[in-house]
Amino acid sequence: MIKKTLISTLLLLGTNALSNINVTTTIYPLYNIAKEVGTDKIKLNNLIPFGIEAHGFDPIAKDMAILSKTDLLISSGDLMEPWKNKIVSSLKIENKVFDMSKHVKLIEIEEKNHNEHDHEKDHNHNSNIDPHYWVSLNNYILMTKVITQLFIEKDPVNKDIYKENSDKYLQKIEALKIKYDTSLNSCKNKKILVNHNAFGYFADEYDVKQYSISGLTPESKPSAKVVSELIDLVKNEKINTVFFEEFASPKVAQTIAKAANVKIDTLRPAENISKIENEKGYGYLEIMEDNLEKLKFAMDCK
Ligand SMILES: [Zn+2]
Known part of the structure; x- marks a missing residue:
């Protein structure tokens, strides 16, 4: 019996060591969720460097190298990442891209104070969809659940760990949500x-x-x-x-x-x-x- 347990533990350890998935995120909130849920079970890269203004980001050669090796690119959507589609098709990683904007509740932006910036073509202002969906705690909760599911699908061996990390993080988000609700009423x-x-x-x-x-x-x-x-x-x-x-x-x-x-x-x-x-x-x-x-x-x- 002891021998059997030892063998299955060794097997499990072996699989764990091999199952590190290579995950790339674009904007910080996606990185934060992936870090909390994935912990040391994933290899995580955030494409947009810390400390810069995220709207102005454009990938350089180093980012292309990261993207070419990634198992999973979690994108916030086309509005924040107008550079994405061209690069993804040139690297032929279409099947590795996950677009979070398709999994959250989106709203339209109010047009006021907006006509001033028509010259800012590179920010894809044709659409009226507001790209900043993560400032909603409800959406952030959804994003956490979606990323958890994604990791479980890509790496089922570590399912329990992802689930446990996710539950812990969701509790914290939900506690903050209650604080918002009560403070702002x-x-x-x-x-x-x-x-x-x-x-x-x-x-x-x-x-x-x-x-x-x-x-x-x-x-x-x-x-x-x-x-x-x-x-x-x-x-x-x-x-x-x-x-x-x-x-x-x-x-x-x-x-x-x-x-x-x-x-x-x-x-x-x-x-x-x-x-x-x-x-x-x-x-x-x-x-x-x-x-x-x-x-x-x-x-x-x-
Ligand atoms: Zn913004």
């Missing part, structure tokens, strides 16, 4: 001015009005006329905070906040984090938790 001024239109899913779920400085892409510069309209908006709508984000210039937000005499603060769309944050284990949930505190202040919630 009694706010006096549900209006936010953010750097770019990245919080539409959050706004939709919590009945918040989102205004943005630069439309759908973080680095677009609004005209002087738009800036002056935004200053009036802050004053008229009694907005107490102008939000900027880590990986884009805060200059316009500073100008507006100064002119309207209100606070300036960061609100992070979780599109990326810095390398140091990732090493420290700071991730999507911590970003969302920090965001919540700032939102509570900005929207005057109890």
Whole structure:
């Protein structure tokens, strides 16, 4: 009996060592989920380097090498990754691509503040779909379940480990979701001015009005006329905070906040984090938790 157990343990260990799947993710939230669910059972690469503004990413030779070896490319969708289809077909890895945007609930973007950026062709603005679906905790829960299922299909030997990791992570996400729900049900001024239109899913779920400085892409510069309209908006709508984000210039937000005499603060769309944050284990949930505190202040919630 002991001998049999030993043999099956050895067999299991052997299979485990061989079953490391090579997973590549594009944007940070996908990486964070894959890291939590896959742990050391997968070899994980995030294509978009830490610390850069995710919308502006374009793969280089090193990324092509990573992609050519991957067993699974988890993509956020064509809107954030306009470069994807061409590269995937040139590397002939079509059957390894998993498009997460086809598995979550998508909403359309409001067109306001958007006509300014028609020249930004490389961000695929033809569609009205808002690509930032991960700022919804409901979608993030869905994404976690989908990635768990995906890993189990690709690597059934480690099914129990993926399932256990996933359940642990889902509990944390769901606890944060309850915190959001209870914290945001009694706010006096549900209006936010953010750097770019990245919080539409959050706004939709919590009945918040989102205004943005630069439309759908973080680095677009609004005209002087738009800036002056935004200053009036802050004053008229009694907005107490102008939000900027880590990986884009805060200059316009500073100008507006100064002119309207209100606070300036960061609100992070979780599109990326810095390398140091990732090493420290700071991730999507911590970003969302920090965001919540700032939102509570900005929207005057109890
Ligand atoms: Zn964005």
